[in-house]
Amino acid sequence: MSTPPTLGVILAGGLSRRMGGGDKPLLRLGDRTLLERVAERLRPQCAAGLILNANGDPARFRAFTGFVVADSLPDAPGPLAGVLAALDFCAAHHPDVAYVASVAGDTPFLPHDLVARLHAARARDGVEMAVAASGGQLHFVNGVWAVSLRHDLRAALVERGLRRVGMWIARHNAAEAAWEAEPLDPFLNLNTPEDFFAAERLVADESRSAIQ
Numbered sequence: 578m579s580t581p582p583t584l585g586v587i588l589a590g591g592l593s594r595r596m597g598g599g600d601k602p603l604l605r606l607g608d609r610t611l612l613e614r615v616a617e618r619l620r621p622q623c624a625a626g627l628i629l630n631a632n633g634d635p636a637r638f639r640a641f642t643g644f645v646v647a648d649s650l651p652d653a654p655g656p657l658a659g660v661l662a663a664l665d666f667c668a669a670h671h672p673d674v675a676y677v678a679s680v681a682g683d684t685p686f687l688p689h690d691l692v693a694r695l696h697a698a699r700a701r702d703g704v705e706m707a708v709a710a711s712g713g714q715l716h717f718v719n720g721v722w723a724v725s726l727r728h729d730l731r732a733a734l735v736e737r738g739l740r741r742v743g744m745w746i747a748r749h750n751a752a753e754a755a756w757e758a759e760p761l762d763p764f765l766n767l768n769t770p771e772d773f774f775a776a777e778r779l780v781a782d783e784s785r786s787a788i789q
């Protein structure tokens with residue numbers, strides 16, 4: 578199966594409470610920011626381009642080359658609000674593109690075959706969404722989503738007050754694509770200062786570490 582044209586979105590709309598606030602993706606990990614690392618992994622996988630989902634003043638992300646899209650539902654906090662903003666953006670600006678791939682902005686070691694394998698899992702199961710897994714865990718926010726799901730997602734967020742990604746993907750029988758978690762989990766996400774220091778040690782000598 579060939580990978581359909583896909584718009585990528587980096588989710589950076591969270592509050593980073595466990596990291597002490599601020600914009601986690603703008604933290605510098607080694608010689609570049611988390612955002613740069615995530616973008617350089619995802620951009621080549623997304624033929625329709627890459628956007629960033631973030632709230633507040635977009636000027637702080639001026640180093641990002643691409644649109645910055647804010648949540649359109651301020652009362653619906655959580656990553657699904659960012660996914661909805663990206664699906665709506667895709668429908669408005671890329672009407673010929675049927676899929677969005679989302680990733681968390683604090684996940685610097687994402688697989689290079691993320692989008693292709695998510696689409697392969699989705700096609701295998703004949704469904705409209707797929708999410709990533711590793712080490713027996715689902716990584717809900719790293720997934721591909723049909724743009725046509727946006728009406729259902731908006732209704733779920735607004736009318737049913739849905740907040741948990743797991744509930745929405747269960748309703749749609751999301752396909753799963755799994756990656757090895759050893760020697761390095763590609764979905765390692767940096768939530769706390771301790772996570773960040775561990776990642777700094779990993780990138781201190783990238784050529785000798787498990788980072789690919």
Ligand SMILES: Nc1nc2c(ncn2[C@@H]2O[C@H](COP(=O)(O)OP(=O)(O)OP(=O)(O)O)[C@@H](O)[C@H]2O)c(=O)[nH]1
Nearest residue numbers: 588589590591592593594595654655656659681682
């Ligand atoms: N658009 C949007 N994205 C969110 C929201 N909350 C979390 N995210 C994104 O979802 C992904 C996973 O978020 P978490 O790590 O659970 O939350 P976080 O805000 O980054 O960090 P904590 O506040 O420490 O939980 C990250 O990419 C976040 O930017 C939100 O309210 N809106």
